[in-house]
Each structure stands twice: as C-alpha cells, then as structure tokens.
Amino acid sequence: MPETINVTIDKLGAQGDGIGEHEGLPVYVPLALPGERVTVSITEKKRGGLYSQLVSIDQPSASRREPACKHFGSCGGCQLQHLNTDYYQQWIRDRAGLALSQHGFEDVTILKPFFAPVTSRRRAAFKVHKGGSGVILGFNAKNSHQIINLSECPVSSNSIMQIIPALKRVLDKILPTRSVATVHCTAASNGLDILVDSNLKLGLEARELLAEFADTHDIASLHWQQDGFMDPVAIRREPVMDFAGVKVPLPPASFIQVSAECESEMVKHVVEACKGYRRVADLFCGIGTFSFPLARDHQLLAVEGAQAAIQSLELARNASAAQGVRLKQIVTKHRDLFRRPLTAGELTGFEAVVIDPPRAGAQAQMTELAKSTVERVVSVSCNPNTFARDARILADGGYILDRVLPVDQFLWSSHLELVGVFTR
Template sequence: MSDRITIETLGHKGDGIAHEGGAAIFVPFTLPGETVNVSRDGARARLLSVETPSPERVPAPCPHFGVCGGCELQHMSEDAYRSFKRGTVTEAFRRAGLDAEVADLVPCAPASRRRAVFSALRIDNRVLFGFHEALSHRIVSIHTCLVVVPEIATRLAFLEKLAIALIDRKRELRMVVTHTTAGLDIAVSDAAKVDARLRQRVLELALAPGIARLSVDGETIVEPQAPRLDVDGLGVLLPPGAFLQAVAQAERAMAEVALAHLAKAKRVADLFCGIGTFTLRLARRQAVHGVEFDTPALAALDAAHRGVPGLKPITTERRDLYRRPLTTKDLSRFDGVLFDPPRAGAEAQCRELARSTVKRVAAVSCNPTTLARDAAILVEGGYKLLSVTPIDQFLWSHHIEAVALFER
C-alpha cells in the first residue's frame, strides 16, 4: 500500500520531510515541493515514485544511486546542493545561539576522494563486495564509483578478488583503501585467519602493480613500497588504517584557512594532530606542539620532520584529549591553537580554552553540530567568532567539513 505526500523541507541528513497528523515522515531521495508516492514504515518511508518533481531535481550520474548509501544527494541541482550544505552549517550555529558569518561552500570535484572503506560479506556461496545501503547492514555490490580517485575506481575488481580470498565465513570484512604516492595502501580487518596457504595466495595477489602495502588485522603481509602521503611537500609514511583527510584538495583548503588565521602566532598547539596534516604545514613558520593519542600517527609525524631543513621546532605528546585535555596552565605556553577532533568534537578541551589566554583558535570539524556546540563554549568564554568556512570533501553526501576561526 502506498501513500501520496508532499515534501516540505530537507532534514540535516538530506532526507525529505513531510508531516501527517503532526508526525514527521522522512523520505530519502526527495526534494522540497515534490509530490511523491511512498511506502511507509513508521517515521521513515521508501520512495516509490515522484509524481510532481522539483525544478531542482536532476538525473543522478551514478548507476548505484538510490541503493548505495554513500551518495544520497546526487538528485539535487548544483545550486540546491551547495545551498543545502552551506545551510547545514548555518543552521547548526543558529541552533547553538550563534549568528555566524558562513562563507560560500568550497566545492569538491568528482573522482577526488583518495580513501574509501569497502565491506564484504559471505552469503551462502557468494560474496557481496561494496558499500552499505543507507541505514542498513546490507551490502550493495558495486562496479563503479564516481567519487574515488581513478587509481581506486579502476581496481574495484581486483579489490573484490582480494576480499573474496580473505573473507571470514562468519564476519563482515572491512577494507580501507588509500591512494598514496607509492600506490594503494590496503588495510583489511576482520579477515579469516591467515595461515600459510592463505598468506601465499594473498601475497600473489598483492604483488600486482600499483599496490604499495597490504596489511591484515594489523599485520603487514607485503609492502613492495612504503606508502607515503605528500603533506605540503613532505613525505609522511602512512600507518595502516591511519586517519587522514579524504580529499587532498579539501585538506589544502582547510589548511589555507586555518594557517592564515594563525600566521602571526609564535607558538601553536595542534590538538588531535594525527599524522601531522596541519602540524607540518604550521612548522614552516612557527614552533608547533602536536598532541595525539594514536601512537603510530605520532611516530609517523616524528619521522616526517626529522632532518628536514627549514622547519621550526616540532614537539609531540601522546595524550587522550578527551580524558585529559590541555589545561589552562598547559595552554599558557601558546598564543595559537588548532584542533581537529573526531565527530564527537572537543567539548572538554574547549572548556579549558575558554578559560585560557590563547589569542587565536582555528577549529576544524566534520560535524557542524558539535562544532557549533564547541564554538558556543568559546564565545561564552570571551572569544569572538570571526567566520565559518564550509568545505565539501564528501561529495553528494550530507556530510560537511567546516573551519571556524576565533580570536580573543
């Protein structure tokens, strides 16, 4: 049985929203003003057909659109898409009680994502390899992907073959694939037990051209070439599965905004610094103290800057900033702070910053809601919110990066 409803607005995750009897109905792949036929399941509904399309509706370029959960906004015109993403950030700050100056969206090009996370699962005698459906544990088998770099997109059949060789009969396999200057870095987790026979099989596969390293559940199986990333001209050895910004161009855009704001600082703390995405760039001009909990990431940062002429001093510290944020006393050594936390944000650290004497702060975030929350803490502590710049690196999805700048 189907229902005919009219979409009123978009939610922050890109779903169309209608109301019936005072209750909200969420319909993926729809746009405001559209009359659609849906199959309802509680508050959520499945789109069956579009009766009256929006002028902003365009043909989706990917054949997997509507099934694959990765790119849920391909049906939006470019103008509507940019407006939605910028509006997501504006609305998050409005809900936090902040009147933020939000810049235009910095766009993201197709075929630019250098990292992808694939899944594989054995179902009876076949293996499904691809991405998850939206809000589901089901896996969509894919034969193309328009957002990843060609070096990954052209190797999908090879990656599937590798997943089939390594898959466990009872667990879902996870495969993180990163394009590096040396080739693909492939980090597999939740794989089958690698015995001598399986090791020989995957060795034969992974010695194919263009593969820099294969690791399985933390063990390096083969590494023909050290997988390195270019960070502002410096080579950083990538630990298996380590975090990095998904799109190199987006990373440069974030760094450009944040570093320009911190240019006059003499000593900067880079919190949640990871492998040194911002630390190494900052060290071109000022002394930097990088703080991170992940030991391999810190080791990669330490190795990257040693012996490089012209860099200012870099010190590092392993510290869980959620449990032990830098205190106001710790922060007194710095006149600039940059932080780029996980999606949960940096609430505890911002409460310390709000009581500090740090002059300038640059906040990088992949979650507008927690960024706005943290911004409100800083503003309440006496900082002025100067600007917010939304940066797209998750093309055709509702996810958005942003850089917020503060000064005291």
Template sequence: MRDSDLDSIIRVAAKGDGVTADGRHFPLTAPGDWIRPDGSVAFGVHHAVPPCSHFPACGGCQLQHLDEESYVDFVTARFTGALAGQGITPGAVLPPHISPPMTRRRASLRAARAGRKITIGFAEEGSHKLIDLQMCAVLDPRLFGLVAPLRDLLGLILPDKRAAHVRMSLIDQGVDLMLEGVKVSGLAADEGLGDFAREHRLARLTIDEGDGPQTRWEPEPATISFGGAAVGFPPFSFLQATPDGEAALVGAVRDALPETGAIADLFCGLGTFALALGEKRPVYAAEGARDVILSLKLGAGRAQRRLAADHRDLFRRPLTPEELNRFAAIVLDPPRAGAKEQVLQIAASAVPLVAYVSCNPASFARDAAHLVATGYVLESVKPVGQFRWTTHVELVGIFRR
C-alpha cells in the same frame, strides 16, 4: 500562503529527506519538488539525475538527486542551522568548497562470500545487505580499479559465508590496502597475495586474520606527506577524505593565522595541519594515539621541523589555560564528539585566535557556544563538502578574542 505551497519541498533535512513548509519529510526529494495529492513526487528544477546506477540503494551516497546549487546549500545549512540553534550567527559564511566526483582517496568497503560469489561494496542504507559495486561516482579510480580484481583474490582467502573489511587509502607510494577478517592458508593463498600486490603495484598490503595487522607487502616505507614532510603511515590511519578538501581546510586555517608566533595543533593526528602550517614557525602537536604521534615525531624530525610532538589524551588531560597562553593561535581538529573538555580550558584562556576544524555540526555548535559565552567572536565559517553526495560535512570556524 496557499494550501498548495505546503506541498512544495523547501529544504533538505540533516539526514537527507526533503521537508515541506508544514514540516513533512519525504525521502529522495529536492528543493522545488512538489508532492502530489496521491503522495507521488513531481520533480522540480533542482532535482538532478543521479550519476550512479547504484543510487539510491547503495548507502555510500544519500544526495545524488540534488543539483549542485541545492547540495551546496545543504552543506552550508548543516552548520549554520546548528549554530542558530545555539543562538550564534557567524560574522561571515565563506563560499563552500565541494570536492569533485571520483576524488575520494580513502574508503572502507565490506566484502562477503556466498559459495563462489564474492560481493564487495557499501551496505544498503539502514541494512546489512551489500551492494556489489560495478561503478562508483565518488571513489578515486585508483581505488575503484581494485574492486574487480579483489573479488578474485578474496576467492582464495575469504571463507564461505564470512564477511571481511576492505580498507584502502591513497598515500605517497600508491594504494595502501588492508584486508580484515580473511584467512590465509596454504601456498596458493600466499602466492596469490604476493602476485596481487606486485601486479597492482600496491604501496602496502596488510592482512588481519583476527589477531592484529600483519604486513605482507611493503617495497618501501609507506608514508603520507603534509607540507612537504613525509610521515610514516600506520595502516588505514585517518586522512582527510580528498586532497582538495584537505587543501581547503588547511587554507582556511592558514589565512586566519597571525604571521608569527607559536601555534598548538590539538588532536593533530599525523600532522595534517601541524606540518602544513609549521614550515616557518614552532608548533606544539598533541594526539592521544601513540602510533600516530610517534610517526609524526619521526617525520617532523627527518624534515627538521620545529615541532614538539606530545602523546596526550586531551579528553582526560586537556591543556590548561596557563599552557595555552603560550600560543598565538590554537588549531583544533577533534573527532565527531567534539572537544568539550579542551574547549572549556580554551574558554578560560587568553589565546587570541582559535581555528576549529569540525566534522559534526552538533558538537561544533555546542563547543562554539562555550567559546562565545566567554568573549570569543565567531568571525567566519568555511563549509567543506569532501564527502560529495552524503550528509557528512566539514567546516573551519575562526574564533577571535
């Protein structure tokens, strides 16, 4: 290897820095970039022009300087690298799915007031300083379109030198908006909330002044639909970040399932998988959040689905092997911490197929090691990049006995 080869960026690390062959890290570099002797960077063929004027200050994105090829490689390597660290090689790495720009349907922004100035946006990377969004390359335009008018509304309900959270989701009826940390006082503020909701045709407007959410506007019940079944949507509940990303995850699970037999959807949330996959088969769905599982139960009942919804803390009370063995397949979609307690029970079961949906390479690789050690084979992984230009990635891993 030539000495000069050591100054070339060869890959992108988990937190987004470029890495040279001798292990040095350089922020905002892409594979093929070169580090000059004075420390400056010569851009290579994979270094892209960022599409957003707020990059790299805005903490909403970390990787807009990568071209599409490098970003796809990064999404894939996040999981294959974590698996390699556990000594696991998947049978197949399927082509990644990457969500297009401006398709994010769920966002949590921060807002702050200083005098008459209202700032709304993401915080700078590693800082509490807010970037006042004037554009956004990732948010669905229906969400970003509310940012400017929200500055006027918050002028009525956000006290000076105070911060608030702006939480937005796109649901069946439109934009579900929740404002946390505000103070609604007086007729002008009340009227302003109503006028804003009507003018922007919100699906729902919820206010939290510090003592819990209160719905101020909801012309019809707020719902989100999965597999043609509408489920009541508690304010700012979890949704997959993009509709196409959700479809890619569901499709990867569906392709692996046997044609018949009951399935269990563990950590089921509002029913992303349970309802999409359970149109023609019985489904057991378990979730620890009471309001969420109640919404799923009611929605499945209205849609006349064969679905048993169970309010169950799977960390403290995972399904046992005897309970698991009733199912032809298990679908797992745990939070970032993974599902170690439940996976240990699955590892001791005879379930023939496990479809594991993960948003954390480290916890997925740890749980995969438990399954592989007891006779499961990691047949395939399907990487999904819903959070375009960030270091956050998802995947579906298919395990078979």
C-alpha cells in the same frame, strides 16, 4: 500492509531526507526534494516522526536531476545526487547556517563553500561478503547491513576503483563461503595502502595469493588484520603522505583528509588564520596534516591520542632536515584529550590553537580553551552540530567567531566539514 500516504515535501533535513508533514507529525522521505508531491509507504513510527519509503514522485521538483551513479538510491554512501548543483550548493551553505543558528550564532560570516571534485576520495572502507555466488564488495545500503556490490563510484579515486575487480578476485579465492570482511583502501602519495580486517587466520596459500596480488598491482602495502593483530603480508614500500614537502609514513588505515583538494583548502585557511602568531598548538594533530605546513613558520606543539600517528609525525619531523625541509621546532605529546585536555595553564604562552577533533567534538578541551589566554582558535570539524556546540563554549568564554568555511569533503553525502576562526 504498510500504510501509504501522499505528502508534500517542505524541506531537506540534515541527513538529506525530504521532510513533509502528516497529521501533525514530520514524515521523513529519503530521495525526495522540497516542493515535491510524493506517495510513500510508512515503514516505522519512532521519536515522534514517521519514517517512510518513496513509492512514487507525483510532482517532481525543478531542482531534481539525474544522479551521477547507478547505485544512487540503494547505496548508503551518497544521499544527495538527485539535487541540481545550484540547489545542492545552497543546501550545503544553509546546513552550516542552521547548525550555527541552533547555538545562537545568527550573523556569522559563512564563506563560499569549497566542494570536493568527483573522483577525489582517496580513503574508503568497503564491506565484503562471500556468498554462494562469490564475493560482493561495496558500501552498506542505508540503515542496513546489506552490501551494494559496487561496479562504479564517481566519488572514489580512480586508483581505488581500478583495484576493486582484482581485489574481489583474490578475496574470492581466500575467503570461505558465508564470511565477511572489511577492506580499508587508502591512496597514499606513493601508492595504495590496503588493510583487510577479517576473522580468518591466513594460511600459507592465502598469504602467497595476496603477495602476488600486491606485486601484480604495485600495491604499496597490504596488511591482514585478525582479532586486532595486524599481519604485514606485503610491504613493498612504506606508504607516505606528503605534507608541505615532508614525507610522513602512513600507519595502516590511519586518518587522512579524504580529498587532497579539500585538504589543501583547509590547510590554506588554517595557515592563513595562524599568520602572525609565534607559538601554535595543533590539537588532535593526527600524522600532521596541519602540523607540517604550520611548522614552516611557527614553533609548534602537536598533540594526538593515537600512538601510531604521533610516532609517524615524530619520524617525519626527525627526517625532515635530511629531506631538505626547514621546520621550526615541533614538540609532540601523546595524550588523550578527551580525558586529559590541555589545561588553560598548559596553554599559557600559546598564541594560536588549531583543533580538529573526531565527530564527537571536543567539549572538555574547548572548556579549557575558553578559560585560556590563547588569542586565536581555529576549529576544524567534521560535524556541524558538535562544531556549533563547542563554538558556544568558546563564545561564552569571550571568543568571537569571525568566519566559517564549509568544506564539502564527502561530496553528495550529508557530512560536512567546517573551519571556524575565533578571536579573543
């Protein structure tokens, strides 16, 4: 029998769990809020803490509200729909402040956070399972491989949500019972890009069904990936993104900022922070979210590790004049910036650097930047902890962190983006 205890929740942790205390140990309680008195059953004791499941809320917080989605609580996609807006917005701000203070940044200006609107998420990877009673499709439950069969998702874009019933029907016809797949859906500027990742080899009939599905629903492109081989099943038009008026081809399932509104806000801050600098480097540039807006006014070096992404950027750059867009020079480099960061010497002559690494951050590259003569660094990050860790490297190298913009791109989740502006 699991142990059942009563706890008072003192605070919200970085993953969105309520945290209380029992016999000197922290107790982590998903879906509980500060000030609440709750009954929980202990599920696990690890790393000096007690992990638990909420049994009942005996004294609810005044900051609690009805979640926006019926799957909230079981679906692992969102952690914070039960907070009222004021409390949630304050938590986002505090989360940025806490990560910064853990690395010695106490008095940094944290700007008013920007929040993704509902239905603005234009990229999602859904898990699929075909069982005896058909296909289920959705996100995993928290800390579990169980899939929550989605019938609504208030954060995902309408174009993605509207395709789900038909997608499930076609996958139901194709997938054998007891099989799994992952479906990556991206709402590009000119339609949906879908990539199905499965270990099933496509037969002729399945291919025809998918092609018909793509035609009926005006899907821009549909790939089937098996054992790493990407099969272009239906390419009805090349999916593209529009960055500062430049049409950039989107490789299947590649990275884009998940909300167009958050992307615009981040681009605005990045461009503003680079004003007045002539030569700019955009590191971890992807397909050019920041590169093209920057290249309207600055000579640019764009560096990226994914070959398909940098090739898209190059194609778009080469076609931009014909599209009537005037850009300054863009030089590209395909390079692994973890293993071979741009050295301080290579950065000589660059006045500003924009850096937007994956969640792991960019310790090696920041170490080189800290030794460089670059005057302005704009650090864009999807992980406040690695952002703050890397910011410390820059600060120890003589940079001052002027301001930080929190961008809540994954609404109601514990993910948070930060844009930090540093000056030497």
